[in-house]
Amino acid sequence: MSTLATPFARPLYMMVKPVGSVCNLACKYCYYLEKGNFYPEKKNSIMTDELLEKFVQEYINSQTMSEVLFTWHGGEPLMRPISFYKKALEFQKIYGRGRQIDNCIQTNGTLLTDEWCQFFKENNFLVGISIDGPQEFHDEYRRNKQGQPSFYKVKKGIDLLKKHGVEYNAMAVVNDYNVDYPLEFYNFFKEIECHYIQFSPIVERIYEQNDGTKLTHPLQQNQEINLAPFTVDSEKWGDFLCAIFDEWLKEDVGTYFVQLFDAALANWVGEQPGICTLAKTCGHAGIMEFNGDVYSCDHYVFPEYKLGNIRTHSLTEMMYSPKQLKFGADKADTLPNQCKSCEYLFACNGECPKNRFLTTADGEPGLNYLCKGLKKYFTHIAPYMDFMKKELMAQRPPANVMEWARKQKQ
Ligand SMILES: C[S@@+](CC[C@H](N)C(=O)[O-])C[C@H]1O[C@@H](n2cnc3c(N)ncnc32)[C@H](O)[C@@H]1O
Ligand code: SF4
Numbered sequence: 001m002s003t004l005a006t007p008f009a010r011p012l013y014m015m016v017k018p019v020g021s022v023c024n025l026a027c028k029y030c031y032y033l034e035k036g037n038f039y040p041e042k043k044n045s046i047m048t049d050e051l052l053e054k055f056v057q058e059y060i061n062s063q064t065m066s067e068v069l070f071t072w073h074g075g076e077p078l079m080r081p082i083s084f085y086k087k088a089l090e091f092q093k094i095y096g097r098g099r100q101i102d103n104c105i106q107t108n109g110t111l112l113t114d115e116w117c118q119f120f121k122e123n124n125f126l127v128g129i130s131i132d133g134p135q136e137f138h139d140e141y142r143r144n145k146q147g148q149p150s151f152y153k154v155k156k157g158i159d160l161l162k163k164h165g166v167e168y169n170a171m172a173v174v175n176d177y178n179v180d181y182p183l184e185f186y187n188f189f190k191e192i193e194c195h196y197i198q199f200s201p202i203v204e205r206i207y208e209q210n211d212g213t214k215l216t217h218p219l220q221q222n223q224e225i226n227l228a229p230f231t232v233d234s235e236k237w238g239d240f241l242c243a244i245f246d247e248w249l250k251e252d253v254g255t256y257f258v259q260l261f262d263a264a265l266a267n268w269v270g271e272q273p274g275i276c277t278l279a280k281t282c283g284h285a286g287i288m289e290f291n292g293d294v295y296s297c298d299h300y301v302f303p304e305y306k307l308g309n310i311r312t313h314s315l316t317e318m319m320y321s322p323k324q325l326k327f328g329a330d331k332a333d334t335l336p337n338q339c340k341s342c343e344y345l346f347a348c349n350g351e352c353p354k355n356r357f358l359t360t361a362d363g364e365p366g367l368n369y370l371c372k373g374l375k376k377y378f379t380h381i382a383p384y385m386d387f388m389k390k391e392l393m394a395q396r397p398p399a400n401v402m403e404w405a406r407k408q409k410q
């Protein structure tokens with residue numbers, strides 16, 4: 001096992017699911033909806049006030065730093081009433097004893113109202129909104145159980161956030177349907193003046209199990225690969241990123257922030273990237289279900305990756321357990337030789353282990369499904385990243401890359 005960073009030198013981070021996997025939408029690609037199968041008592045999957053208080057107290061007390069970040073996730077976290085979050089804030093005040101406490105919430109945006117937005121503004125919430133680009137792309141997969149599209153409601157939600165001056169960012173998935181339209185996609189976010197954008201590729205395999213789940217199980221190896229139809233093509237993912245990167249280079253560096261570009265630059269200069277998929281190790285962010293069950297990662301909510309329950313184990317115990325440390329270290333320890341000798345390992349780190357189900361040319365298992373696209377992306381951005389690194393080292397703004405890129409093209 002590789003050496004991990006000293007425990008306790010970083011915040012303990014946990015995403016919380018106050019309504020479990022319950023949601024008012026039924027996006028066709030959603031990996032979380034089916035987690036309800038692990039909780040047959042599903043109809044009652046809401047966090048009690050008593051558990052909320054226990055979590056808030058323990059989460060704050062587990063931190064070794066003065067800042068504490070709460071992340072509310074789901075399912076759809078706005079399916080709890082505002083009063084639930086007001087209680088959470090009261091507990092934060094009681095147990096925070098002067099610490100700086102921040103809250104962010106990840107939502108599909110369809111349930112936003114003036115009242116929610118006022119609440120978020122007053123309490124400084126950062127709101128992550130899921131929106132998959134323009135209407136046609138978004139509505140392809142993001143619909144409710146009756147098949148009704150959600151774009152119109154999400155757009156209305158974003159307008160409300162803007163009206164109330166709430167800080168927000170966009171989270172967009174890239175799938176088989178929208179991957180061919182990178183510029184339409186990117187320009188949409190500029191049109192709605194969203195300056196912080198996260199793109200996440202959909203990679204899912206169909207794997208029907210007895211427990212009622214159908215999507216990727218990470219322990220599913222040596223099986224016939226049965227890609228879910230919404231999965232993004234690996235090379236197209238690379239082309240998509242390259243096209244948006246070139247567009248971003250024209251005039252947006254320093255004004256629009258694309259998480260995968262920032263994370264690549266972070267790796268280029270040897271800083272921690274802001275996204276786990278490009279980090280060296282996993283396991284920094286656990287998730288807690290409505291009933292206090294804690295899992296290794298949001299994409300590893302499976303019985304095999306359950307770390308315990310907050311009623312019987314402390315958060316520190318679970319997040320620094322041998323099981324979780326191994327989960328974290330496995331990301332680097334299980335890399336195939338093709339990755340170990342890859343010139344972009346420092347930037348890619350083999351991406352997410354969930355996606356490592358191909359075999360290398362030498363027949364070694366564990367190659368990332370997205371490898372071809374990732375290599376294309378890193379090769380394409382390398383000269384610009386090298387330049388930005390040089391600028392940063394000389395304490396000049398990396399945005400100088402825009403002029404440099406223009407000159408290269410002349
Ligand atoms: C599971 S949702 C929970 C929060 C909230 N309901 C929402 O949609 O923002 C969190 C994020 O995961 C994304 N997502 C859903 N299924 C995915 C998948 N199979 N692969 C990658 N991301 C996915 C969603 O688009 C959303 O941005
Ligand atoms: S809104 Fe979020 S939780 Fe609900 S189905 Fe869509 S991605 Fe899944």
Ligand code: SF4
Pocket residue numbers: 276277278281282283284285297298299300331351352353354
């Ligand atoms: S398994 Fe994937 S999603 Fe989970 S921490 Fe690792 S890289 Fe991130």
Ligand code: SF4
Pocket residue numbers: 338339340342343344345348349350351367368370371372374375
């Ligand atoms: S680009 Fe491919 S070979 Fe290189 S580290 Fe990433 S997944 Fe491995």
